[in-house]
Amino acid sequence: MAEPVLTIRDLRLAFGSRRRQTEVLHGISLHVRASEKVALVGESGSGKSVTARLAMGLLQEAPTTHASGSIRFDGIDAIKGGREIARRRGNRVAMIFQDPTSALNPTFKIRGQFREVLRSGNPAISDADADRQAEAALAEVSIPDPKRALDSYAFQLSGGMNQRVMIAMALANRPALLMADEPGTALDVTVQAQTLKLMHELTEKRGTAVLLISHNLGVVREFADRVYVIYRGRIVEHGTTAQLFHEPRHPYTRALLAAIPKISGGGLPDLPERSPDFENPLIVHEGCGEPAGAIA
Amino acid sequence: MSTPILELDNLGKTFEADGHRVVALDGVSLTFNRGECHAIVGESGSGKTTIANLVLGLMPATSGSMRFNGVALPAERTKAHRRAIQLVQQNPLSALNPRRSVGASVRLPLDVHGIGVSRERGARVAGLLEEVGLEADYARRSPRGLSGGQRQRVAIARALACEPELIVLDEPTSALDVLVQARVLQLLQRLRQERGLTYLFITHDLAVVRAIATRVSVFQKGRLVETGPVESIFANPQSAYTRQLIGAIPVVTEEEAKIRNVIRAGTPTPLGTE
Numbered sequence: 001m002a003e004p005v006l007t008i009r010d011l012r013l014a015f016g017s018r019r020r021q022t023e024v025l026h027g028i029s030l031h032v033r034a035s036e037k038v039a040l041v042g043e044s045g046s047g048k049s050v051t052a053r054l055a056m057g058l059l060q061e062a063p064t065t066h067a068s069g070s071i072r073f074d075g076i077d078a079i080k081g082g083r084e085i086a087r088r089r090g091n092r093v094a095m096i097f098q099d100p101t102s103a104l105n106p107t108f109k110i111r112g113q114f115r116e117v118l119r120s121g122n123p124a125i126s127d128a129d130a131d132r133q134a135e136a137a138l139a140e141v142s143i144p145d146p147k148r149a150l151d152s153y154a155f156q157l158s159g160g161m162n163q164r165v166m167i168a169m170a171l172a173n174r175p176a177l178l179m180a181d182e183p184g185t186a187l188d189v190t191v192q193a194q195t196l197k198l199m200h201e202l203t204e205k206r207g208t209a210v211l212l213i214s215h216n217l218g219v220v221r222e223f224a225d226r227v228y229v230i231y232r233g234r235i236v237e238h239g240t241t242a243q244l245f246h247e248p249r250h251p252y253t254r255a256l257l258a259a260i261p262k263i264s265g266g267g268l269p270d271l272p273e274r275s276p277d278f279e280n281p282l283i284v285h286e287g288c289g290e291p292a293g294a295i296a
Numbered sequence: 297m298s299t300p301i302l303e304l305d306n307l308g309k310t311f312e313a314d315g316h317r318v319v320a321l322d323g324v325s326l327t328f329n330r331g332e333c334h335a336i337v338g339e340s341g342s343g344k345t346t347i348a349n350l351v352l353g354l355m356p357a358t359s360g361s362m363r364f365n366g367v368a369l370p371a372e373r374t375k376a377h378r379r380a381i382q383l384v385q386q387n388p389l390s391a392l393n394p395r396r397s398v399g400a401s402v403r404l405p406l407d408v409h410g411i412g413v414s415r416e417r418g419a420r421v422a423g424l425l426e427e428v429g430l431e432a433d434y435a436r437r438s439p440r441g442l443s444g445g446q447r448q449r450v451a452i453a454r455a456l457a458c459e460p461e462l463i464v465l466d467e468p469t470s471a472l473d474v475l476v477q478a479r480v481l482q483l484l485q486r487l488r489q490e491r492g493l494t495y496l497f498i499t500h501d502l503a504v505v506r507a508i509a510t511r512v513s514v515f516q517k518g519r520l521v522e523t524g525p526v527e528s529i530f531a532n533p534q535s536a537y538t539r540q541l542i543g544a545i546p547v548v549t550e551e552e553a554k555i556r557n558v559i560r561a562g563t564p565t566p567l568g569t570e
Contacts, residue, residue, distance in 0.1 A: 189502075
């Protein structure tokens, strides 16, 4: 089995002052192997986005953030080396956010932003080479007129086009891991479906590992090889996508699946009240244990 | 026999700015029957929000007309019309005044429309909150201290305060998590049945449509593409656009995936095979 590119062990996170803190992550462990597509699924407030942000090195330096445990990426501990992982992420880890239009800088054309991204991977690259690479990258995400897109501002492109630009930029420096936080949720259903398909094809072709953060189990079913379900700062179930959808074992996972309206009919979803069972201990499906010895 | 509550007759809306003309709604004729949950679906730019705005009287139509209970709806709405047609929006936090308590928000329409006598209105507010599944003491709280689902319940209670006949629901559960969405959908379904309400339910989520709507109209670029009972649209979508919309829904069960694959392939299934 491939080595993990990202390993998170017993990650705890609290917000607050030194004296009064609220713990929001209560010991998260997960891993993503090279070329693997892994999903982290949960509702708002479950802790899925802060987990991704910590792994990106985006949160640790805030004075009100208290993190412990370990996040290992390429042998660097992101808990201790927040700045270092932030510096490295341009090359080795990339992230796509939910709203592509606000993720792009509104005051610069795409061209300048793309050059900056490519330069973070290769500081010596010339403008002409950067533009050639950018055009090729935009063509690869099926943008019809890459030259014109490069000369546009984000607000001149549609949400779907902006999300393609974001995907092209994120993959431009050939990262080993792509983190995607609810990509496409802000888009129409058909555009969302196209975006996810494109992201799947490109990462598959290049062997890029993906950690997909989502609240939508339908999206996860089509995208991921393996799934972690998170509830109130704890992973409650972990298995392959097939295991989780065919035989969900945790009461919370079952409730989540039951709550989704089905196109096969049957009227409104029937659902159990939020229950203490949702806090039941972690269930790990066969063959999905955490890799041993990755962390000293 | 179903009775029409709202009829759109060749309704059109054109926006003009800087020499550009955008036809947001292109001559739509459509009937909404009393007691139904009629879903309007389509992507951004399909005209679904324009329909809501025209029905609510928030902007004048460019062409065509509307009838409510068989009587023409005037551009300048009467107080009775404003009371009879209510709105529940997508984002309940921005729809509720943050400086007003939940109780004051729900009470306001009672005062505006002179519903009941003043000293009974407090009790009426408590009754409305109870009807949407909130305890009476929520009246004293601020909307900011509530969860998304609770806020949406408050917005629904406020719409109910007017004793409306028609409620325009504009993506009422899109901002909610699935568990919360399921409960709000259940509440909406119960209220419609108990109060004999009619819903104009705007959404982009066809799975939600399948679960709650009785009838669905599909819009694309300001035009009505397809309309019919929800079962027949899902069993046998006629237009390529409807098939495309249903084909794009992320599904969670094998059964759904099979249905979707048939729809994607474009082979209409015989009616009544469900």
